[in-house]
Amino acid sequence: MSKEESQEAEAPKKDGKGGWITFPFILGSAFGMTLAASGVTANLTVYLIKQYNVKSIDAAQIGNIVNGCINLSPVAGAILSDAFVGCYPVIVFSTLLSLLSLVLVTLTAAVKWLRPPPCAFGSADCQSASSGQLAFLYIAIALTAAGCGGTRFNMLALGASQFDKPRDQTVIFNWFFVLIYAAGIIGTTVLVFIEDSISWTLGFGLSATANAASAVVLLSGAKYYRKPAAQGSPFTGLLQVVVAAFRKWNVTITPANPSYYFRAINGGNINRAKTLDQTPNGSLLGRAPTQSLRFLNRAAWICDGETKPNGSVAKPWRLCSVEQVEDFKVLLRIFPLWSSSIFISVSISIQLGLTVLQALTMDRTVGPHFSVPASSFVVSSLASTAISLCLLDRFLLPLWHRLTRHTPTPLQRVGVGHFFNAAGMAASALVEHARARVVRAHRKESEAGWVVPMSALWLVVPLVLVGVGEAFHFPGQVALYYREFPSMLRNTSTGLIAVTIALGFYLSTAVIDLIRRTTGWLPDNINASRLEKVYWIVTVLTIANFSYYIACAALYRYQNPLPEEEEEEEEEGRQQQLNVND
Known part of the structure; x- marks a missing residue:
């Protein structure tokens, strides 16, 4: 926290609530909830393949649907907050519901009769899970989506409501994303490693413990929060x-x-x-x-x-x-900009799902005694986002302001995110092209489950590019929507990001299903697939979507410009008048 922020924290609030004293409670709770959720969702595809004998592409599709549900549920929570009970009660209820769901998920790993008999990866003789076993698992995961997902962006809205100045709200937005990405990194590395290498029960149990700690932190700060009341639907x-x-x-x-x-x-x-x-x-x-x-x-x-x-x-x-x-x-003016962000999420969802399947077939060893879990490769995207956010907030954006006398607008930040996202998709296509060449060079060995003699660390490059893009476009979107939307829709505005992510996961499932039905590019054996063609199609569509965004951004006019933007517009007007007079 900066010196200015500390001084403001010491200043008394008119209502005695809010301010920087709420910072550790709200963001600490968000950190714990994200850690708990990522410990389950990050490794769900591998859990379905190895413990429930689900086919690889089907498991990736299920994982995308679950992630879509987790990101869509905050919309229902935001509507409930705005219209009926307020933000804080929804967060508390969702936190406790999430804890219940993670206890049930832990039971699926701890109780043997809740899973089918174990089977070697890639074997064609695996016994499928019964309908009862799948029903218990899916109920637990559905509650996880309702609980964990229902808190994420409502916590962001609660954090922003503790401050009156847009500058302070921007700080909260940036640090919110830093912490949730940091939590995702820990969940995708530490918890996933425990699940893959030690015990699924222990890994899921630690997720439940993180959820419980999050609830304690949230409730401990209750007396300090501003709790905006519902304003009606x-x-x-x-x-x-x-x-x-x-x-x-x-x-x-x-x-x-x-x-x-x-x-x-x-x-x-x-x-x-x-x-x-x-x-x-x-x-x-x-x-x-x-x-x-x-x-x-x-x-x-x-x-x-x-x-x-x-x-x-x-x-x-x-x-x-x-x-x-x-x-x-x-709402009508901002809809084109929002719609342009949907395909960003579609491309990211496709990349994340297919990257796990690629990693399962590649050399994941680092050193003589350690193998990186396949689900942990996505951590490179999370890490690059978190690092980029820190650099932007503390170094790059202040430096840019000193050099140019203005701060990049939300639309500009989102545009940079589009660019990096397109670059990341192209990099994924190139990496998969190289992997496919190695597979073709060893055609006789390319059965399901065969490890391609190529380092899976190559998958890190495109994920890092996409992660840098996320550091620009997700916080940029939050700042844009929260600033432009009417006050009665503030909670709903932050939930728009969740809708974008959810639609990305759902539509990516539809895109993959369409490709499977119309081509032979995606068989269950990834080593016999044509993934590079899928990635190139996604790259072309991403570039086209970027062009669409540029057109939308060029036509958009801010409804609530910040003071420095108003000054810039007035200065531009004065310069134009001087040019006319000359």
């Missing part, structure tokens, strides 16, 4: 905008029309706004809606019979406030 108001605009599709808005726009103030009291011709580009404070997406402005246009004598709304599904209309416009 924001989605009802947004839906009303769509319905009202559609129902007034034939309403003509003209300067001669005696109706007015209508806005809510002071918790629901309604006030008439000036007409559109009087303030064509006015702000929301007492003026008309903005001109962009103006077909939605009909929803806030007051027609006969839509208000009561006291000025309140008589027909909420025919009349909305200017604020509701503008909030809905924010």
Whole structure:
């Protein structure tokens, strides 16, 4: 923590809550929850293959679906937080539910009759798990998704709510990602090694212990937290905008029309706004809606019979406030940018799933007595992200600010992330091309389970590039959404990242399934596959998606620019005026 942050921590808060004193409790709990989750999910594909005799590609597909569920559940938690009970109760409940789920996962490893008989890797005579055994495992994993996933981005929203300044919230965003990636590194190395080399029961048991410690840390800081209350469902108001605009599709808005726009103030009291011709580009404070997406402005246009004598709304599904209309416009404006991030997650999901399968068939030895677990190779991506975030927060971004007098915007950071992601996919294709050449040179030995005489450390290179990209685009997206979204959607805004990741895992499963159905590139025997073609297709699509993002970013205009960005825009305007005068 910097000296400025420490001084602010000492300053009394108006409500006696929040500030830097909450930092160790919230982020410490997030660290423990991520460690607990990664100890299970990082090695799930190998666990299914070695302990449940699931075929390799099927196990990778199941792993992607589970990861998708873990990342989608925070959306339900965010909606529940915003609309009904607030952020903190959801986090507490999810933490305890996660603890229960990890106890059940540990039982699948400890109790023999919950698993099929053991079988040699690559053997064609393995006995499949029974429906009851799979049902018990999947229930445990489903609870893990609901519990562990439900806390991740809600904790981020809770952490941000402890501060008022965007600069402090940015620090929380960066350190949140540093700690969860650090926890992922430990889970993917230490816990995975224990599971593979010592005991699955011990490894899963340690995950449950980390979850329990996380719950203790979270509850210990309860008296210091600001706990934002639920503000009611924001989605009802947004839906009303769509319905009202559609129902007034034939309403003509003209300067001669005696109706007015209508806005809510002071918790629901309604006030008439000036007409559109009087303030064509006015702000929301007492003026008309903005001109962009103006077909939605009909929803806030007051027609006969839509208000009561006291000025309140008589027909909420025919009349909305200017604020509701503008909030809905924010979502529409940001949707193209958000959609461009989905394929980033698709490509990462495909890479992570296939990398584990590649590593299982390659030489993983380091030194004479140590073999790296296949699932641990993804730690290189996590480590590169964590290191990159630290360098960005403490060195690169401050240096960039000193040299250029401005800080990279969230859109610029996301764009850099797109670039590194595309480079990582191309590197994966090149590494797999080299692996396939070695396999073809030893065609006679290339049966399932055969170890290719090529170091699996080559897989680290593309993972590092993708990890650097994540250090740019994930925090950049969080900062963009939290800053641009209406206050009533702050928790939901951080959950958008979870939706992106979840869709990435789901869609990657669909992409792999489509490739399996239409080509012969992905047989169960990876040594007989054409993975390099899969990676090249992903690379081309990633580059095309990057181009789409550039177009979206060029057209986007910030709704809530920071003071330094406003100064930069004013300076640009002055320079342009000077050029015109010259």
